[in-house]
Each structure stands twice: as C-alpha cells, then as structure tokens.
Amino acid sequence: MKLVFVSSIVTLLLMTMACSSGSKAPDVSHVDVDFELIPFYEDLFAIHPDSFAGEAEALKAKYGQYLEAYSLGVIAAGSTEDEDFVENMQFFLSYEPNQEVLDTCRLVFGDTAPLEEELESAFKYYRYYFPEAEVPDVYLHISGFNQSVVVDSSWISVSVEKYLGRGCLFYEWLSIPVYLRRRMSPEKVVPDVMMALAMTEFAYNDSVDDLLNQMIYEGQLRYFVKQLIPDIPDTTLLDFSTEQMSWVENNEERMWSTIVENKHLFSNDRMTLQRFVGKSPFTYYFGEESPGGTGIYLGYQIVKAYMERHPETPLASLMQMNDGHAFFRSARYQP
Numbered sequence: 001m002k003l004v005f006v007s008s009i010v011t012l013l014l015m016t017m018a019c020s021s022g023s024k025a026p027d028v029s030h031v032d033v034d035f036e037l038i039p040f041y042e043d044l045f046a047i048h049p050d051s052f053a054g055e056a057e058a059l060k061a062k063y064g065q066y067l068e069a070y071s072l073g074v075i076a077a078g079s080t081e082d083e084d085f086v087e088n089m090q091f092f093l094s095y096e097p098n099q100e101v102l103d104t105c106r107l108v109f110g111d112t113a114p115l116e117e118e119l120e121s122a123f124k125y126y127r128y129y130f131p132e133a134e135v136p137d138v139y140l141h142i143s144g145f146n147q148s149v150v151v152d153s154s155w156i157s158v159s160v161e162k163y164l165g166r167g168c169l170f171y172e173w174l175s176i177p178v179y180l181r182r183r184m185s186p187e188k189v190v191p192d193v194m195m196a197l198a199m200t201e202f203a204y205n206d207s208v209d210d211l212l213n214q215m216i217y218e219g220q221l222r223y224f225v226k227q228l229i230p231d232i233p234d235t236t237l238l239d240f241s242t243e244q245m246s247w248v249e250n251n252e253e254r255m256w257s258t259i260v261e262n263k264h265l266f267s268n269d270r271m272t273l274q275r276f277v278g279k280s281p282f283t284y285y286f287g288e289e290s291p292g293g294t295g296i297y298l299g300y301q302i303v304k305a306y307m308e309r310h311p312e313t314p315l316a317s318l319m320q321m322n323d324g325h326a327f328f329r330s331a332r333y334q335p
Contacts, residue, residue: 025230205322213324219299306331
C-alpha cells in the first residue's frame with residue numbers, strides 16, 4: 001500500500017470554457033458523487049484505554065487497511081499485527097494532551113454537516129472536470145500534530161487538530177510560528193484536501209528543477225483548487241492576509257523585475273527556491289513587508305495568463321503540462 005503524505009487519475013474531460021480564470025463556474029447540480037466523511041477519531045477515542053485490548057479486533061474489522069495505515073504511518077504505533085500494538089494504542093489514547101485536543105476538535109468539528117457539504121461541492125466540480133475519476137472517502141483523525149493530510153488510493157485522511165483556528169492556544173504552546181497558523185483554520189480543510197488530490201494525481205516533474213518550474217507547478221495546483229472551489233477567496237487560496245494580498249497585487253511588476261534582473265528564474269539553488277516558494281514569514285529578496293510564498297503568487301498569475309490566452313484548454317490538459325519553460329513561453333506573461 002502506497003501512502004502519500006502531504007505540512008497531498010488523469011482522464012478525459014469535457015471540453016469547456018469554464019477553465020478560464022474569468023469564466024463563470026459551471027453548473028454541477030447534475031453531477032453525482034459518492035463518498036463518505038468518516039470521523040474516525042470519534043470511534044477511536046470512544047474506546048477507553050483499559051478496554052482497548054477487547055475492542056481492538058472490532059476496530060480492525062471495521063477500519064481494516066485504514067487503521068493499519070493510520071497506526072503505522074500517522075501515529076507510529078506500529079502494525080496492527082504487532083504484539084505491542086494494543087499497548088501502544090492504550091498509551092496514545094490515555095495520553096492526557098490528546099484528551100485535551102479531542103475536546104477542542106469536538107467543539108470545532110463536532111457537527112460534520114457543513115464540512116461534508118463543502119466537500120461534496122468540491123467533489124462535484126472534480127467529477128465535472130474528471131468524469132471518470134474515483135471520489136475518495138475522507139477520514140478525520142487525530143495525529144498528535146503530525147501530517148495534516150494523508151492520501152491513499154481510495155481515501156484521504158485529515159488531521160483535524162491541525163485546523164482548529166489560527167488563534168488556538170495549542171499552536172502557541174507548540175511554538176508554531178504565527179505565519180504558519182494562518183493555514184491552520186477550518187476553512188483550509190477542503191482546499192487542502194483538494195490540493196492533496198492534485199499533488200497525488202499530478203506529481204511534480206523534477207527533471208528540470210528550477211524556480212520557474214516550481215513556480216508554475218505551484219500555480220497549477222492553486223488553479224486546480226480554484227476550479228474545484230470557485231468561491232474560495234484568494235487570501236485563503238494563497239494563505240495571505242488582506243494586507244499581504246494587497247502588497248503582492250501592488251508589487252507584482254517589481255517582484256517580477258527583481259527575479260528576472262537577478263537571474264533567479266532559472267536558478268536551481270535550493271536556498272533561492274526555498275526563499276520564493278517555501279513557507280516563510282516574508283520573501284527574503286523583497287523585504288519584511290512582503291509575505292512568504294511570493295513565487296507561488298507569481299506562478300499562479302502565469303497560469304492565469306496562460307488560461308486567458310488559451311481558454312479552450314481543459315483542466316486535465318493544463319494539469320498534465322509539466323514543462324514549465326514551454327508553458328511560460330505559451331503564457332506570454334507580462335505583469
């Protein structure tokens with residue numbers, strides 16, 4: 001079983017002008033999706049630690065390979081067949097901080113109806129653009145603040161304690177930087193699920209791993225999410241505050257000129273790449289007033305420029321374009 005951890009089906013698509021960034025979102029009311037939203041963490045933590053030995057087999061029977069993947073890959077409790085599996089799970093369930101986290105997760109995600117509705121809407125768009133695609137079930141788990149999203153062939157699992165709201169006291173206790181907490185709000189769950197889907201189905205081509213390729217790939221991912229969640233604000237899509245969004249919009253031409261003049265565009269220096277597309281409080285080359293991830297913003301603008309010039313391009317075709325240099329030439333991006 002192959003898992004993809006994401007800090008995560010190329011098929012024929014209906015030709016549509018709706019791919020263009022300025023187009024009205026297509027009508028997906030007729031699209032059927034079949035998936036389950038499964039609050040696994042509720043079933044798991046409903047078991048008293050002292051009773052886990054007697055409940056383990058029933059849990060295995062109900063959750064099968066998902067439980068195996070969760071135990072092995074998410075919380076490192078070992079295989080469900082290991083002799084110390086029960087003891088490890090008893091420790092995890094009885095660990096006092098996990099109980100405190102559970103209470104907060106129930107406050108934020110206890111009513112799953114709104115989340116299920118948001119997921120259904122996004123999956124409808126997914127099936128509209130990719131009619132043959134399988135829609136995965138979505139599990140909710142508690143990981144001990146490990147991976148935010150875990151992807152397998154038939155399911156995606158979300159670590160709910162990573163989305164409790166940027167003001168959550170746990171994040172302060174864990175010394176998580178403020179700029180990262182912006183990504184840790186409930187409204188990011190569905191975008192992150194769709195992002196994980198995109199990263200799994202359309203892997204990055206690192207044969208030419210330079211800044212331009214990374215920028216465009218990150219831009220393609222955001223464009224994909226935007227098509228599946230048409231109403232998502234750019235601030236949420238790009239993890240910017242309102243002020244940061246204004247800054248990048250007002251400084252787009254200056255940012256681009258700086259990148260070109262300093263010959264960063266075709267750089268494969270790891271530090272340079274990190275400074276433009278990595279998670280950071282600001283972009284090193286643009287000063288502390290700038291947000292981090294400005295390279296992602298510019299990549300998104302390049303993708304939008306391409307789609308404005310080639311609006312007939314199906315989303316599936318767009319996501320398969322993995323030559324950033326050729327893509328850039330066709331986009332003719334000019335800030």
